[in-house]
Amino acid sequence: MGVRIGNLLNRVAGAAVLASILLVVSTGLAIWWTARQDSRPASDAIVVLGTAQYNGVPSSFFEARLEHAISLYEAGVAPVIVTVGGRAEGDEFSEAEAGRAYLAAGGVPEDALLAVEEGVDTLESMRVVSTAFAERGWASAVLVTDPWHAMRAQRMAEDSGIEAESSPTRQGPAVQTRATQFRYILRETAAYLLYRVTGESVAGAPGIG
Template sequence: MRGRALRWAGRAVLGVVLVGLLVVGGTAFRVWQVARADERPAADAIVVLGAAQYHGTPSEIFQARLDKARALHDSGVADVIVTSGGRGVGDTFTEAGAGADWLAERGVPEADLVPVEQGRDTLRSLRAVADEARARGWSDVVIVSDPWHSLRARIMAEDIGLRAATSPTHSGPVVQTRETQFRYILRETAALLYYRLSKEPADQADGLGVR
């Protein structure tokens, strides 16, 4: 009897491990799959998720997102670009404000820019964007972020009530090396699983802009 019980316990543990591997592997595959897509439907707004800025100058990662949003705007995907992200501790500028200034300096009409200057992580930034969208009667958005961040951002946006497509960047520091891409996929897989379990954002990760 004891041997049979041990065998059943071993099988149960193995089953749990296999299910866990399938969940993690399936999530990682979806992060990779959505990262490769580039959706450009007509929308009410293009939403650029914020990243680091330094004294009003967007970081390389943020600039890649902003440049992609500008290209979508120029191609007619939406008339409006929403920049998102609040002010960090000790910062003078918000991410949204720095992003809007950067776009205006490169020819995007200020009337087409809507900075939403709240939120220091993806979920809270998207909640602030959703409030702005509802106030303006918008429902359809195209989210611009890094490739590996796109699935989590889309799921969060849809949970908040937006109809979201994703058009990720395919340039910038986060896609330059396979090592960086692999680290980002692992980090985003963990962050997405954490969000699905808790409905809360993961803590900001080291150097990759994952929030």
């Protein structure tokens, strides 16, 4: 009897391990697949997820996102570009402010820019953007971020009440090498699964958060 119970427990444990592995693998593949998509329907706004900036100068990750947002704006995807992201401790500029200044310098009209200067992670950023959308009667957005971050960002935007699609960047440090891509996919897989289980966000490395 004891042997049978032991065998049953071993099978249950084995099945649980296999299910966990399949969940991780399928999530990683979904992140990879989403990263390869480029959805750009006509929307109320283009939303650029903030990341590191240095004294008002966007990092290379952030610059890649902003340049992609300019191309979407010029293609007529939306009449407004929203930058989002707060200040880290000691920073003089917020991510949203640095992004807005970069876009203005790049030729985007002032009245086509909105900086939402809050948000320390993706989830908080999506929530404050959702509030800004509600105040203006907007509903739909095209999200601009790094490819591997797109699926989590889109999920969090939708959970915050935004009709979201994603148009990830196709340049910048996040896509330079296969090793870099693999590392970010692994990190995003963990972050996405944590969000689905806990409903909480995590602060990521530059280019991910």
